[in-house]
Amino acid sequence: MITFLCWNLNRRPLQHLIAELASSRDVDLLILLECAIPVADLLGALNQGTGPIFHYAPNRAEAPEESIKIFTRFTSEFVAYFEYGARHTIRHLRLPLREDILLAALHLPSKLHSSDSSQVLACSQWAAAIALAERRAGHTRTVVVGDLNMNPFEAGVVGAGGFHATMARAEALRGQRTVAGQQYPFFYNPMWGCFGERGGTPPGTYFYDSSEHVSYYWNMFDQVLLRPSLMHRLPAEGVEIVTRAGAVSLLSPNGRPDRSVGSDHLPVLFGLEL
Amino acid sequence: MPELNEDLWPSDLGIVSIVTPAAILRAQATLLGEKTKGILEGAVETSSVGDQIRHRFVIRVPALGNYRYPLFSVHHAVDLYPVFIDEEPATPRPALMPDLSSVPGFTSLGDRLDRASGLKSEPALRDWLRQTLASDETKRIIANLYAQASGQ
Numbered sequence: 001m002i003t004f005l006c007w008n009l010n011r012r013p014l015q016h017l018i019a020e021l022a023s024s025r026d027v028d029l030l031i032l033l034e035c036a037i038p039v040a041d042l043l044g045a046l047n048q049g050t051g052p053i054f055h056y057a058p059n060r061a062e063a064p065e066e067s068i069k070i071f072t073r074f075t076s077e078f079v080a081y082f083e084y085g086a087r088h089t090i091r092h093l094r095l096p097l098r099e100d101i102l103l104a105a106l107h108l109p110s111k112l113h114s115s116d117s118s119q120v121l122a123c124s125q126w127a128a129a130i131a132l133a134e135r136r137a138g139h140t141r142t143v144v145v146g147d148l149n150m151n152p153f154e155a156g157v158v159g160a161g162g163f164h165a166t167m168a169r170a171e172a173l174r175g176q177r178t179v180a181g182q183q184y185p186f187f188y189n190p191m192w193g194c195f196g197e198r199g200g201t202p203p204g205t206y207f208y209d210s211s212e213h214v215s216y217y218w219n220m221f222d223q224v225l226l227r228p229s230l231m232h233r234l235p236a237e238g239v240e241i242v243t244r245a246g247a248v249s250l251l252s253p254n255g256r257p258d259r260s261v262g263s264d265h266l267p268v269l270f271g272l273e274l
Numbered sequence: 275m276p277e278l279n280e281d282l283w284p285s286d287l288g289i290v291s292i293v294t295p296a297a298i299l300r301a302q303a304t305l306l307g308e309k310t311k312g313i314l315e316g317a318v319e320t321s322s323v324g325d326q327i328r329h330r331f332v333i334r335v336p337a338l339g340n341y342r343y344p345l346f347s348v349h350h351a352v353d354l355y356p357v358f359i360d361e362e363p364a365t366p367r368p369a370l371m372p373d374l375s376s377v378p379g380f381t382s383l384g385d386r387l388d389r390a391s392g393l394k395s396e397p398a399l400r401d402w403l404r405q406t407l408a409s410d411e412t413k414r415i416i417a418n419l420y421a422q423a424s425g426q
Contacts, residue, residue, distance in 0.1 A: 039337035040313050040424040047311035055312050056336035075307075075315065076336060 001235070002095070002274050005242070006031040006222060007267035008107070008147045010259070013037055015045035017245040017262060022046055022054065022071075024246050025269060029079070029093075030054070030071040033107045033147050039069070046071060057081075059089040068105050068146070079103070082133050088126065088146075090133045098274040101230065102137055104130050106146035119149065123156030127163050131185070143272065144187065144225040147265065151220050152191050160184040165225045167192035172228045187225040190238045190270075195220060201241055205266045207256040222268045233272045242267040293396055295350055295357050296320055299329055302403060306333065306416075313337065313423045314416065325351055328360070333416070337423040343415060346406060348393075356392025357399050363411035 005027045007018070011034050022030060035042075039056050046054040057076035059068055068089050072079050082090040087107050094100040106126060108119065134140045148157060156162040160179045165187035166172050172188035197203050204218030224239050243251050243266060250266055252258035257266055296318060303316025315334040320327065330347040334340055347360040393399045406412060 038425055043312040043337075047308075053308055053312045055307065055315065058336050058340055075317075076334075076340065 001271040002028045002093075002098075003269065003271045004029045004031065004143075004145065004224075005267055005269045006033070006105070006145045006147075006224070008033040008222060008263060008265035009035050009037070010263040010265065011036040012259075012263055013041075014262060015042045017248060017250075018042065019045040019048065020246040020248070021242065021267065021269075023049060023051075025242075027269070028073045029103075030069075031103075031105045031145055032069045032071070033105075035067060035069040042069075042071065057091070059084050068107055070105065082136070083129065088129070090130065092137060093274075095274065099141060100137075100139075101272070101274065102130075102133055102139075102142040104133070104142060104144045104146075106144060106148060108147065108149045110149050114149070116154070119154070120156040120159065120162060123148075123150075123159070123162035127161070139229070140185065140227045141229050142227045143230055145223070145268070145270075147222050149221050151216070152189050152195075152223060157189065157223070157225075163187050163189075163225055165189035165223075169231060172231060175228055186228055188228060188231050189223065189225050190234060191220050191223045191268075193238050194241055202243060202251065202255060202257075202266060205241055205268060206264065222265055224268060224270050230272065233274060235271055235273065239268055239270040242269050292354065294354055295348065295399055296327075296329055298396070298399060298403065299331055299348075302407065303331065310416075310420060314419055317342075323349075327352070330361075333419060335419050335423045338419075341419075343419060345412065345415065350392075355396065355399070356394045358392040359402070362406060363409060363415060 003026055005021060005025065009032055015037050018030065021027060043054060043056060052073050054071045054073055055075050057070045057072055057079040059070065059081065070079060070089065070091065074095060078095055079091045079093055082092050082102065084090070089105050091103045092100060093103050108122060130142060130144065134142055144163065150156050152165065152167065157165050160177060161184065164184045167189055169188055172186040174186065176183045176185045195203060202218065204220045205222040206219045207217060208219060209215060209217060226234060243249065248261060250258060250262040257264050299318045303318050306314055306316035315336060317332045317334055319330045319332055322328065326349045328347060328349040331345045333343045333345055344361065346362050348357050349360055350357045393402050
């Protein structure tokens with residue numbers, strides 16, 4: 001099983017919590033968003049132990065603050081970039097004796113700087129970029145992970161022209177859906193299973209208390225989407241919203257992300273049986 | 275009458291445990307990553323030219339956009355040994371010393387000896403590698419790359 005952890009760090013120097021999570025949760029591949037930690041500092045924290053070391057797999061388009069940084073226990077040639085930009089990187093994860101997959105890591109624009117309509121239109125572009133990468137790779141074994149800055153029920157995520165990510169495995173297994181004569185491939189969105197207060201886990205990955213009439217408080221901006229061809233690789237426990245890094249709680253006493261300890265986002269952890 | 279599928283191979287094919295030059299170099303490449311906590315990484319790039327197999331030992335710096343610094347290169351034939359040295363870590367020369375390396379046919383005495391006879395065995399390759407990795411030139415290159423990658 002390959003274990004992935006994705007975390008929007010909100011530009012905080014959280015290298016010691018990341019190292020603790022990487023070690024205690026046996027993470028193989030780290031996807032860090034809004035990561036302003038110098039690579040050397042992060043590698044120093046990650047590689048303090050005696051196990052296999054972490055490698056930095058650079059995203060060539062990295063910007064100083066809005067960058068996506070990927071660290072893996074494999075060397076970077078196994079996570080070669082396929083396509084990249086300031087807010088996304090698509091990697092070809094090719095591990096020996098395992099089925100190769102495409103990993104698309106995204107950090108989509110915040111609602112603070114982008115209207116709902118703009119977000120929907122942007123999703124169409126990201127979906128097209130992923131479809132193009134799939135055509136180049138010759139398969140659709142794709143996992144999308146990152147901070148979409150949208151909830152799973154929003155049009156950009158659900159819409160056929162966007163990510164077309166459904167909550168239902170059975171529907172996703174249809175592979176695609178025809179809308180107005182055009183076929184759109186599905187993603188399966190396991191994050192729906194993380195909504196609500198079940199088993200003491202937080203209802204989302206990001207808390208925002210708005211003064212508007214409609215406030216969800218908890219949002220599921222950090223998501224994992226799987227093409228139907230990868231759905232069976234996700235273990236039954238699905239995706240976990242992580243609330244502790246070893247002995248350190250990432251939540252404040254009121255149950256919200258503790259920005260003084262961690263980030264304003266909670267990490268998401270998942271595994272794939274490749 | 276001889277059997278059609280008679281096995282004509284000898285019972286002993288002479289297959290022994292030989293450590294290839296590539297394996298020796300890759301082990302050192304891996305160790306560089308461990309010793310620098312992933313800030314520098316070693317890699318061995320192997321190619322073939324005619325019947326010769328060439329290995330280039332490269333230092334990669336992921337934090338500098340995967341910048342690559344070729345440290346040295348060697349080649350050998352299918353026999354594995356001897357291993358011939360093609361390029362060694364560059365030595366900085368005093369400013370007033372002319373750069374003879376650009377003169378056609380110029381090689382240092384050490385180069386001429388090694389290049390002519392090659393490293394004839396696995397222990398000889400290991401000895402040369404030990405000296406090369408511990409050389410002032412290699413240390414200087416590693417220190418410089420490490421400092422740049424660490425933002426020092």
